[in-house]
Amino acid sequence: MKQSGNILFTGVGGQGILLASELTAYAQLAAGYDVKKSEVHGMAQRGGSVVAHLKYGERVYSPLIEPGTADIQVAFEELEAVRYLPYLHRDSAVVVNTQKILPPAVATGRASYPDNILEELRARHIHVVAVDAFAVAREIGEIRTANVVMVGAMSNFLAVSPGIFLDVIDQRMKKGFRKVNRKAFAAGRDLVYASRRHDKKR
Amino acid sequence: MSVTKTDRLWLSGNEAIALGAWEAGVQVASGYPGTPSTEILENLCSYEGVYTEWAPNEKVALEVALGASFAGVRALATMKHVGLNVASDPLFTASYTGVRGGLVVITADDPEMHSSQNEQDNRNYAFAAKLPMFEPSDPAEAREMLARAFEVSERYDTPVLFRITTRIAHVKGVVATGKRIGLAEASMEKVPGKFVMLPGPARTRRAAIEQRMTDLRELAETLGENRIEPGATARAFITAGTSYNYVKEAFPEAAVLKLGMVWPLPGEKIRDFAAGVDELIVVEELDPFLETHIKAMGVPCRGKDLIPSRGELNSFIVRQAIEPDKVGELFDPIELPMRPPNMCAGCPHRGLFYCLSRMKDVFVSGDIGCYTLAALPPLSAMDACVCMGASIGMAHGMAKALGEKGKGRIVAVIGDSTFIHSGITGLINSVYNDSYSLVIILDNRITAMTGHQHNPASGANIKGEPAQAVNLEKLCRAIGVKRVTVVNPHDIEATGKVLKKEIARGKTSVVISRAPCVLLPSEVKRKKPVYRTVTENCTGCMACIRIGCPAISWHPLTPEEAVERGYRSKQKGFSMITEVLCNGCGQCAALCKFDAITAVEDEG
Numbered sequence: 104m105k106q107s108g109n110i111l112f113t114g115v116g117g118q119g120i121l122l123a124s125e126l127t128a129y130a131q132l133a134a135g136y137d138v139k140k141s142e143v144h145g146m147a148q149r150g151g152s153v154v155a156h157l158k159y160g161e162r163v164y165s166p167l168i169e170p171g172t173a174d175i176q177v178a179f180e181e182l183e184a185v186r187y188l189p190y191l192h193r194d195s196a197v198v199v200n201t202q203k204i205l206p207p208a209v210a211t212g213r214a215s216y217p218d219n220i221l222e223e224l225r226a227r228h229i230h231v232v233a234v235d236a237f238a239v240a241r242e243i244g245e246i247r248t249a250n251v252v253m254v255g256a257m258s259n260f261l262a263v264s265p266g267i268f269l270d271v272i273d274q275r276m277k278k279g280f281r282k283v284n285r286k287a288f289a290a291g292r293d294l295v296y297a298s299r300r301h302d303k304k305r
Numbered sequence: 306m307s308v309t310k311t312d313r314l315w316l317s318g319n320e321a322i323a324l325g326a327w328e329a330g331v332q333v334a335s336g337y338p339g340t341p342s343t344e345i346l347e348n349l350c351s352y353e354g355v356y357t358e359w360a361p362n363e364k365v366a367l368e369v370a371l372g373a374s375f376a377g378v379r380a381l382a383t384m385k386h387v388g389l390n391v392a393s394d395p396l397f398t399a400s401y402t403g404v405r406g407g408l409v410v411i412t413a414d415d416p417e418m419h420s421s422q423n424e425q426d427n428r429n430y431a432f433a434a435k436l437p438m439f440e441p442s443d444p445a446e447a448r449e450m451l452a453r454a455f456e457v458s459e460r461y462d463t464p465v466l467f468r469i470t471t472r473i474a475h476v477k478g479v480v481a482t483g484k485r486i487g488l489a490e491a492s493m494e495k496v497p498g499k500f501v502m503l504p505g506p507a508r509t510r511r512a513a514i515e516q517r518m519t520d521l522r523e524l525a526e527t528l529g530e531n532r533i534e535p536g537a538t539a540r541a542f543i544t545a546g547t548s549y550n551y552v553k554e555a556f557p558e559a560a561v562l563k564l565g566m567v568w569p570l571p572g573e574k575i576r577d578f579a580a581g582v583d584e585l586i587v588v589e590e591l592d593p594f595l596e597t598h599i600k601a602m603g604v605p606c607r608g609k610d611l612i613p614s615r616g617e618l619n620s621f622i623v624r625q626a627i628e629p630d631k632v633g634e635l636f637d638p639i640e641l642p643m644r645p646p647n648m649c650a651g652c653p654h655r656g657l658f659y660c661l662s663r664m665k666d667v668f669v670s671g672d673i674g675c676y677t678l679a680a681l682p683p684l685s686a687m688d689a690c691v692c693m694g695a696s697i698g699m700a701h702g703m704a705k706a707l708g709e710k711g712k713g714r715i716v717a718v719i720g721d722s723t724f725i726h727s728g729i730t731g732l733i734n735s736v737y738n739d740s741y742s743l744v745i746i747l748d749n750r751i752t753a754m755t756g757h758q759h760n761p762a763s764g765a766n767i768k769g770e771p772a773q774a775v776n777l778e779k780l781c782r783a784i785g786v787k788r789v790t791v792v793n794p795h796d797i798e799a800t801g802k803v804l805k806k807e808i809a810r811g812k813t814s815v816v817i818s819r820a821p822c823v824l825l826p827s828e829v830k831r832k833k834p835v836y837r838t839v840t841e842n843c844t845g846c847m848a849c850i851r852i853g854c855p856a857i858s859w860h861p862l863t864p865e866e867a868v869e870r871g872y873r874s875k876q877k878g879f880s881m882i883t884e885v886l887c888n889g890c891g892q893c894a895a896l897c898k899f900d901a902i903t904a905v906e907d908e909g
Contacts, residue, residue, distance in 0.1 A: 115644065128477065132315055139443070140477045143419045149678065150855050151646030164550040166443070166476040169621040171635045182644070188636045205858050206644040211683045211850050212859035212878065214642040223639055 107136075107160025109168040110257070113187050114179025115204045116150050119250030123177065124155040126254050127261075129271045131159040134263045141166035152183060177257045179236075179250070180204050182216065185223050195229050198257045198295065200236040200249065232256065232295050239290050248287035255291025265292055316480045318473040321444035322411065323348035325451035329407075330486045331355055331381045333373035335366040337726065338755035339385030340420035341474035342413035346383055347758070350767045354488070359758055359767050362693070362726040363388035367395045367410060371464075374408040375500060376491045379455055386414040386427045387692060391727065393430065396464070398502050400434045401510040403462035403517075406489055407455035414470045416590045417617040422673070422692065424616070426591035431466050431568035432598075435514050437521050438466040438568040439530070440546040444478040450530060450565055457524070457566075461517055468567070470590065472547040472617065522569045530565025533578060540627075541582035543575065543595060543606070547618075548588045554620035555627070567595065572602050579604045586611065586627065590618050648678050650856035651833075651888025653820035654747055655684070656794035657718075659852045659892070660801040662686040667714050667808060668703065672696040672728070674720035675754045676747050683853045687718065694719070694727025700742035701735045713809045715742040722752040722760040725775060729784070735813045736785040743808045744786075744815045746777060747794075749822040757825065781815045788814035795820055795890050823888045833889030834904035836882055841871065842901035843879040849893040849902060856886035857893060 112124040124140060131138045136159040143154075156168045170189045178184030178199040191197070199221060208214040224231050234256045236249040243252075251272070258268055265288070272284050316324065322345050326334065334357045336346045350357040360366035363384040373380035384392060389412045396410065412430070415421040431438035439454045441447040447469060454465040498506045525531055541560040542552045545567050552561060562578045564570070579585050579599075587596040587608035596608030611626045612618065625632045648655050658679035661669055671677060671687035672695060680687035689699055700717035707715070719728045724746050732744055752758040759765045764774035781789045790807060792800045800818065807814050821828050850859050861878040868874050882893070882902065894902040 116646065128315070132479070137479060138315070138477075141472060142475055143471060149646030149649065149675065150644075152644040163478075164553040165620050166472055166478070166547070166550065167617075167619040169554070169619060171621070171633055182641055185639055186641055186644075189638050191636060206642040207647050207681070207683075207853060207855070208642045210855065210858040211853060212847065212861060213682070215861070217641065220641075227636060 107158070107163075108174045108261075109172050110157040111168055111173040111176045111187060111190055112155040112157065112179075113176060113183040114153055114200075115183065116153050118153070118179040119247070120153050120155060120179055123250040123254050124157055126251070126268065126271055126275065127257070128157055129275060130258075130263050130268045131157075133267050133271060136160060137163045139163045139166040152186060154187065175257060175260050177253055179253065181220050182206065185220050188223070191224075191229055193228055196232065196260050197224055197229055198232045198234060198253060198260070200253055201233050202237060234291065234294060236291070239294065240287060243283060243286050243290060245283045245287070248284055251284045251287040252291035252294075255288035255293075256295040258288070258292055259295045265289075312482050314480050314482060315477055316444050317344065317475060317477045318441075318444040318447050318469055319344035319475070320348050321448040321480045322451055322469070323352070324480070324482065325448035326381050327352040327355055328448070328483050328485050329452045329455045330379050330488050331455075332378040332406075332488060332491070333370060334358075334381040334383065335360045335369040336383035337361070337363045337366055337388055338752050338758040339388050339413070340755055341415060341469075341471045342383050342385045342388070342411060343755045343758065344474070345411060346767065349381075354485075357767050359760060361761055363392040364394060367392040367399070370408055370410070371395060371399050371402075374404040374406045374464075376406070376493065378406040378489050378491050380406055380408050381411065382409075383411045384413070385421065386412055386425055387421060387423065388412075389427055389430060391693070393434075396430070396436075397434045399464045400436050400514060401502055401507055402500055403510070403513070404458055404464060405494065407458035408464045409451065409454045409458060409467050410464055411467045411469065413474050414468060414591075416470055419471055422690065424591060426594060427466070427468055428567055428594040429592065432594075434466075435518055436464055436466050436568070437461070437566060438468055439565060440468045440567045441473055441565065442546055442549045442563070443473065444476060445480045446565070447473055448480055453530060457521075461521055461524070462513075463517055463521075466568075468546070470547055518569055522572065525566055525569055525571035526573050528566055528571070531571050531574060532563055532565075533574075534561040534563060536560035538582040540584045540586065541578070542586050542588055543578070543599065544588040545595065546590070548590055548623075551618050551620040551623045552588050555624035564595065570595070570598055570602075575599055575602060575604055579606065588612055588618070588623055591615075645681055646678060647681070647853065647855050648675060649823055649888070650854050650886050651823035651890040653749055653794045653818070653823065653890070654679060655852055655854065656797045656800060656890070656892045657745065657747065657818045658684045658686040659797055660804050661716065661718070662851070663801065664804070664808070667716055668711075670696045670700040670703065670715065670717045670742070672717075672719040672723050673754075674723055674747070676718065676720060683851050693723055694731055697728050697731030697735060697742075697744055700744070701731070701738065701740040704740050704742045705738075712741055712811050716808060717742055717744045719744070719746055720753075721746060721748040721750070721762045721777065724777070725761050729780070732781065732786070732813075732815070733784050740813045741811045742813060743804075743810075744813065745804075746815060746817045748777060748817050748819040751822050751825060753822045753824070757822070777817055786813060786815045788812070789817065790814070791817045791819055793820055794818045795892055797892055797895050823890065834891070834906070835884050835887045835889055836891065836894055836902050837884060837905045838880060838882045839901050839903055840879050840881060842899050844899050844901070845872070845876040845878050845880075846899070847880070848896045848898070849880050852892055852896065854893060856883050856888070857881070858883065
């Protein structure tokens with residue numbers, strides 16, 4: 104089992120990023136790691152760029168991921184997947200939700216949303232896994248589980264077993280939401296698992 | 306919140322401080338919301354056996370805590386760094402009176418200004434007010450150290466400052482739990498020589514402060530919170546707070562003197578430590594506070610000649626500052642459109658600021674709150690923002706400086722909670738000294754920016770229980786404001802008319818722009834129409850784009866694309882509402898002259 108690691112969660116305020124990072128942290132804790140997570144409240148909730156740092160290991164001191172050391176980035180929006188590029192390294196995996204949310208300057212016609220932005224990551228040989236989390240969540244019947252779909256997809260890159268994640272969902276979510284979120288996690292996990300196998304065959 | 310064992314929780318620094326305060330037997334806690342301090346009281350108010358409240362401002366909060374301390378119980382005041390400026394008046398003299406029950410004042414500093422107007426280093430207050438200050442490095446330590454802070458407060462008869470930063474307050478980590486200590490019995494005692502700071506008793510207490518600081522310096526030498534972590538002595542570190550974590554990750558082998566009490570400093574311990582190492586580096590965020598005082602002891606060290614004085618640190622910055630050659634290469638950032646925070650879809654402030662944005666000749670003296678975001682494009686409708694409550698005084702000062710030239714051109718804009726915090730005195734001044742600025746109170750019925758805390762005008766207390774609400778209209782009239790007009794900012798046309806009229810009047814008048822925050826649970830539940838774009842009617846005039854609503858976006862077109870969509874080839878694009886984001890305020894529909902925005906009737 105990997106002794107330590109850094110996971111960066113990025114996206115736009117209101118996308119359920121904090122819940123996703125929370126579930127991941129509790130799974131890491133249940134797996135026996137020390138875990139620290141850092142986030143910023145206040146301005147961040149008003150539709151701004153949001154980032155949460157999650158670090159796990161035997162003993163974690165700093166709550167902030169060092170630039171160049173994020174092993175995994177879970178990005179809930181395409182532009183945000185690229186914004187934190189200096190945090191990534193050549194072996195980083197980026198699990199990205201294929202959603203575009205227009206920043207204010209773009210929405211008001213003062214700038215344009217860059218085309219094929221994820222190519223910037225691929226061009227640097229970063230492993231990009233694009234997930235249409237909304238489509239998966241819609242299929243499950245609860246659009247609000249898109250963030251848990253993302254956690255499921257990301258979990259493929261962690262040594263923590265999926266059972267631990269499912270336990271955490273049971274422990275930490277309200278009764279009415281457990282079943283649908285378990286489904287969302289499993290769907291996200293299967294999605295990437297399939298694509299990883301496909302990668303290997305190639 | 307249990308992790309695996311029940312005696313260990315995974316908590317944010319602020320949750321850990323609430324837990325620590327409860328365990329330490331705090332019986333009265335008061336504060337004013339402010340990032341990153343807000344969640345301390347939000348959590349503490351859910352514990353049994355402790356009275357908590359939101360005060361109108363930090364000065365009142367500290368005075369409340371001081372009164373509780375005078376009555377013999379442990380008390381806590383919480384605030385963000387700039388809040389301590391407001392509370393500094395009672396702070397400096399509470400240093401003279403000392404305490405009966407333990408008194409701890411939490412200052413939550415914000416290096417990097419994630420959600421603040423400055424990044425002042427409040428360790429300087431400990432020096433200036435002659436008070437001890439503790440500074441934890443993570444949530445677990447925050448809880449433990451708070452108990453120590455209360456002990457020190459009572460043993461040394463002093464208020465204690467407790468400094469956290471964003472990377473303590475909003476970091477989650479594993480925290481141990483303990484039992485609550487036995488509570489002190491409140492009692493009334495008259496001790497004029499200690500509580501009545503007339504010049505005579507104050508001079509006596511002044512001497513007591515000197516003795517206290519001497520005693521505290523002695524304590525600092527043996528205090529467990531000031532500990533040496535042995536290691537390589539070729540390059541060793543003195544550090545505190547979250548900077549300690551960065552040193553441990555960047556230079557895990559090095560010897561470290563970690564200071565938990567950052568004022569007063571343990572002179573002997575520092576000298577001894579320095580004597581045993583080859584190179585000594587002080588690593589701290591913001592000011593060279595430790596460095597300056599260590600150098601004043603005659604101990605040579607390096608610090609801000611290497612470590613940045615601005616913004617937050619992290620382990621990368623610390624390593625790079627000290628060993629620039631050993632830092633690996635990073636991917637360069639790519640230039641991307643910025644994503645600053647924005648007022649929410651359906652925010653009532655947007656309507657008001659849209660009206661102001663159309664009055665190009667008017668100077669908008671602004672204040673602190675969500676509405677400060679109106680300074681950003683496309684509204685760009687705020688021309689000054691300095692501190693809580695400043696809008697009204699600044700507008701008055703401009704009016705007095707500009708005289709006739711400024712008439713009809715100066716507006717102060719302030720939120721309901723900010724007005725109560727420190728705007729009322731400014732309004733009294735404007736009326737008393739015969740000003741002509743218009744004061745607009747943005748009353749959205751809550752303290753919204755910090756995450757919906759109640760305030761004296763919202764009609765509920767910290768626990769959400771009903772409370773007396775200030776009547777803003779009556780308050781303004783009692784101050785002597787002759788005209789107080791209430792507008793609904795969602796009605797842009799009517800609001801614009803009232804503003805024009807009131808700005809032109811040439812006397813201080815008040816407009817209350819009243820509509821609840823769209824994120825209030827009562828508003829979220831309320832069924833509202835959702836608005837939809839009839840794109841074929843859109844002429845690309847961009848009237849709706851100019852309000853900057855996050856639910857409305859502009860879609861540019863080439864002439865060919867325009868023709869293909871049935872528009873004139875000159876049309877540069879069209880607007881579209883993302884219906885899932887729309888909160889149904891209808892401001893955009895009122896601005897559209899081409900029937901391109903319509904309400905979707907209730908479809909069940």
